[in-house]
Amino acid sequence: FLSFDADEACQFLTGVTCEKNPLLLRELNLSERELGDTRVNQIAALLQDKHCKLNTLL
Secondary structure (H helix, E strand, O other): OOOOHHHHHHHHHHHOOOOOOOOOOOOOOOOOOOOHHHHHHHHHHHHHHHOOOEEOOO
């Protein structure tokens, strides 16, 4: 289990794409993180990627 703050999580998600590591991330819990519009847009764009295998986003 890895623990990231919101900035680290978004940097991780956008820096290590699902295309490069399709099995890397299956679940992401950001429920206790404060996300701004930019971060939400970054995550939304990543989820649109056909290679993204993320099953659960909280």
